[in-house]
Amino acid sequence: MSDALLSVANLATGYGDLRAVWDVSFEARPGQVTALLGRNGSGKTTTLRAVAGLNPLHGGELVYDGRPLAQISAHARVKLGISYVQEGKRVFREQTVQENLLLGGYSLGLRRRALEGELARIHELFPILRDKRDSPAGSLSGGQQQMVAIGQALMARPRLLMLDEPSGGLAPSVVAEVMARVAELKASGLAIVLVEQAVEAAVEIADHVTVIDVGKVVVSSPVAEIDDLERIKDACMGR
Numbered sequence: 001m002s003d004a005l006l007s008v009a010n011l012a013t014g015y016g017d018l019r020a021v022w023d024v025s026f027e028a029r030p031g032q033v034t035a036l037l038g039r040n041g042s043g044k045t046t047t048l049r050a051v052a053g054l055n056p057l058h059g060g061e062l063v064y065d066g067r068p069l070a071q072i073s074a075h076a077r078v079k080l081g082i083s084y085v086q087e088g089k090r091v092f093r094e095q096t097v098q099e100n101l102l103l104g105g106y107s108l109g110l111r112r113r114a115l116e117g118e119l120a121r122i123h124e125l126f127p128i129l130r131d132k133r134d135s136p137a138g139s140l141s142g143g144q145q146q147m148v149a150i151g152q153a154l155m156a157r158p159r160l161l162m163l164d165e166p167s168g169g170l171a172p173s174v175v176a177e178v179m180a181r182v183a184e185l186k187a188s189g190l191a192i193v194l195v196e197q198a199v200e201a202a203v204e205i206a207d208h209v210t211v212i213d214v215g216k217v218v219v220s221s222p223v224a225e226i227d228d229l230e231r232i233k234d235a236c237m238g239r
């Protein structure tokens with residue numbers, strides 16, 4: 001549909017010539033969360049990596065803001081507003097929280113004043129990152145490190161934010177906190193693609209759910225039309 005910021009159609013991708021994703025289609029819209037669900041190894045991360053430009057396009061089409069992405073490098077995609085937060089809270093552990101955040105802005109070549117504006121915005125969303133600005137990122141809790149990783153991606157002023165299992169390894173109360181922040185980002189107008197194992201938490205903030213199994217879409221549904229969450233959970237288990 002025309003209001004999609006990202007449209008993924010019949011994506012086939014993998015690692016080198018090795019195919020891991022055969023046929024995946026979904027869209028991301030401003031102010032909405034598209035949840036990509038599925039069991040381990042189903043192809044969710046590979047799909048996000050292809051959108052970020054880190055894995056090759058074997059087939060299908062990626063269209064962002066009306067333009068095909070196929071010939072656009074990963075670096076140029078960041079500049080166009082596509083940010084990808086990898087699985088596993090990848091922060092520079094020895095660097096301070098502030099240094100980690102600033103690194104996210106350098107990719108755009110932002111000037112100091114612009115960087116400070118972005119920092120203020122991120123501190124407002126995650127006040128803990130202001131309080132801990134001078135602490136090494138590695139000294140923070142798992143949930144706080146996830147916020148650093150998301151904050152770093154936000155420094156590049158994305159329009160499309162792809163989050164790969166932000167709840168991974170976090171206690172349930174912390175998962176709720178991270179999801180609440182993701183919901184705020186959605187309310188701010190970002191288009192979000194959320195890969196999750198925490199099905200219920202993801203469905204709670206999602207507008208659309210796409211379940212992948214063995215590199216193919218097995219369920220695609222607006223959340224408003226899901227009347228049986230068990231069916232989604234079964235699909236996520238490959239049943």
Ligand SMILES: Nc1ncnc2c1ncn2[C@@H]1O[C@H](COP(=O)(O)OP(=O)(O)OP(=O)(O)O)[C@@H](O)[C@H]1O
Binds near residue numbers: 020046047
């Ligand atoms: N670096 C790699 N080289 C080759 N194959 C890979 C590589 N990384 C993943 N794969 C394979 O690609 C397939 C899809 O994996 P992918 O990581 O995309 O799944 P996933 O749905 O994100 O799972 P998880 O929830 O475990 O992260 C799997 O069969 C996996 O073994």
